[in-house]
Amino acid sequence: MTKRSWDTIPESEVTPEEVYLDRRQFIAAAGVAGAAAAALTPEGIAAAVRTVRAQRGASQEAQEYTWGAEMQDELSSYDLVTGHNNFYEFGTGKGDPARYSGEFRPRPWSVEVSGEVNKPGTYDLDDLYDPSWIEDRIYRLRCVEAWSLTIPWRGFALRNLISRVEPTSNAKYVAFETVYRPDEMPGQNRRVLDWPYVEGLRIDEAANELTFLATGLYGRDLPNQNGAPLRLVVPWKYGFKHIKSIVRIHFQETMPPTTWNLSAPQEYGFYANVNPNVDHPRWSQATHRVLPGIRRTDTLMFNGYADQVQHMYAGMDLARWY
Amino acid sequence: MSVATAPGTVSATSPAARNLLLLRIAAWTILGAPLAWGVYRWFWGDGFGFDPVEEMLHYSGLTAVWVLIASLAITPVRRWTGFNALQKIRRLTGLWAFAYATMHLSVYVTIDQWFDWVLIVEDLRERPFILSGSAALALMVPLAVTSTKGWIRRLGRRWVSLHRLVYLSAGLALLHFWWGQKADLRNAVIAAAVLAVLLGARVWWAVQKRRRAA
Known part of the structure; x- marks a missing residue:
């Protein structure tokens, strides 16, 4: 290897x-x-x-097995990964997504790629990626609520897709949007958040080698509660950046709005990089619990992925750009 | 209870005494049920799920808030329904609220913060969310201490004034509850509405009383 x-x-x-x-x-x-x-x-x-x-x-x-094989023994159990989710489209309780996502239909699925790209279009999920791109990666996931999981994802690096659709020089940011289906997603019937859920990355973040679009976990298709059939995985950022059930990927020049930032701007920023030195207003981010355990572990800068990502934030005040 | 039949007292075997005993048993059962359910969950149930610390914090905190609200509901409900015996379980309800709030704090200090006093002090100084909850519990301490018959006798009228601190404590507890929610405020809104009715009733009565006196 x-x-x-x-x-x-x-x-x-x-x-x-x-x-x-x-x-x-x-x-x-x-x-x-x-x-x-x-x-x-x-x-x-x-x-x-x-x-x-x-x-x-x-x-x-x-x-x-391009990434994270050595974390095999730290894997969170399948039950934990698929039973403890923040996916407010299915309810705000951690068990709600597993409980209330049975009606959701992740197939057929198409994704609109639009904006500042030479090859925009609406792709069927199977045409969105080349099967040769598919790989397994084990990543740690650090939630902004100070807990973490280690998950074996299956999917492809977003940079592959970016190269394929050929962004123009005006593409400075990538915006993502979750599907809006209140009939199948009971949580969307209450305006807890501003639906549909939207997220975004700077183009260099999107093209980073770590940035991943997951289509599965534990070698299976993504369960509905984990963001079927396509979700973002950015392991150096807090969990809420990992937008689920993506239907739109839009390349644009300006910084896109993001759902949690709209909901509570003083608590959730656009960048949302895991940072033990910048606390959430209501709790410390210096430590977290590795579930299902109860002991606290020190949180690492960029969730331990600093070598791969810190160059993108050189000179930035990360306390200001939280 | 005295068996002697002085005026105003009842014999232990009288229907009134039996009803009071039943009321007390019912109160202990209802107020102790969340604790019993928690013990059951821990040993034989879901073990408080995948994030037991978080879930124990939520469970104990939510219980404390609602039992505290229940203790504040007793006087208004008694006046609205004329079910005067309820007054006999008011102190018990308040003490259970204090007990649940203490359990909530204990979970935070032990298996959440692991006795890291530096972190706890930082939490208190920097986070109104933590400070409001701590103040709510701190205000309940003198009320719990002076809840014995001896203290009630010793303090006389001042006991009533002192125990009005519970309104402030409840307000702070609710603030803590509210700030603890991420985006879904439904439960906090319901608790706030109920508390507003219970405190509003008291304000209304005070205004009425003053008007009658004038």
Whole structure:
């Protein structure tokens, strides 16, 4: 496996390959025996993902696992990742999205790409990306509410799509919009937030190597409560930047409005970079809880992804541009 | 309770005493139910979910606010319905509100902040959200301490004046509750509306009383 610039975990902490392979063989063997029973548990799903990978060619796996393999053991369980969500379109409780997203229809799905690009258009989701772009990445997700998860996403780097649609020199920002379907998203019937949910990135942030559009997690299609069928993943920013169920990607010259910033501008900024030194007005951002645990862990600058992203904010006052 | 039949008292076996006993049992059951449910959740239920600290904070805080509101509802409900025996469980309700608020603070100090006093002091100094809740609980301390029969006797009229602090405490608790919401204010609005009615009734009565006196 090639060492990439964003691979920040020291070599010494990486599981030795023979141990890793050994474990996979064990899991594969165990998988045959208990596949039916195990498949329904989060551990079973994790094992199934590993087994599928073990059965594929080594070179393909290396390409597929471009990021975060060393965080495998820190993965949040499938139940946690799909049972503890902030997705106000389905309700404001953490369990509401899992509970009330059953009516949502993520297929068929099309995404409008518009604005300052040479190749605008409305793409069917399957035509939006090239299958060869698909990869698995394990990222930490830090919520602005001071908790975190570690999630194995499947999807593609947004920069691939950006290259394909050819932004013009006026494209300084990228705006995203969530679908508005109050019939299928009960939370949209109450104006808790200004629907539809909108988010945005600066063009260099959007084109950063880390910026990802997820179509799945744990090797499966995205569950409705996680933002099916397409959601943004920007691991150095707080969770609310990870806009879900995207129907529109618009390239523009001006900074786009963002939903939480409109709702409480003094609490949620456009940038929303994870920053232990800039507190939320009502709580400290210096620490967070790695769920489902109860102990606090120090929050790292840019959620531990500083090497990949801090160059984009050189000279910026991050207390002002929170 | 005295068995002697002095004027104004009732015998332990009288229907009035039995009703009072039933009322007390009902009050203890209702007021203790959230605690029992919490213990059940922890040991045999959902364990307070994927983020137990957050959920325990919400659960204990919400319970404290509503029990406090219940304690403030007793006098108005008694006057509106004529169910005078309710007065006998007012102190009990207030003490349960104090108990839930104390549990709420305990969760914050222990498994939320892990006794990190530097962080706690910073929270108090920099965040009106934390300060309002702490002040609400602090104001309840003298009320809980002076809730015994001895203190009621010793303080006389001043006891009534002192215990008016509960209005301020409730107002601060509500502010804390309100500020604790992210975007969905529905629950805070409901609590604020109920509290406004209960405090408004008292203002109304005070105005009426003054008008009659004048």
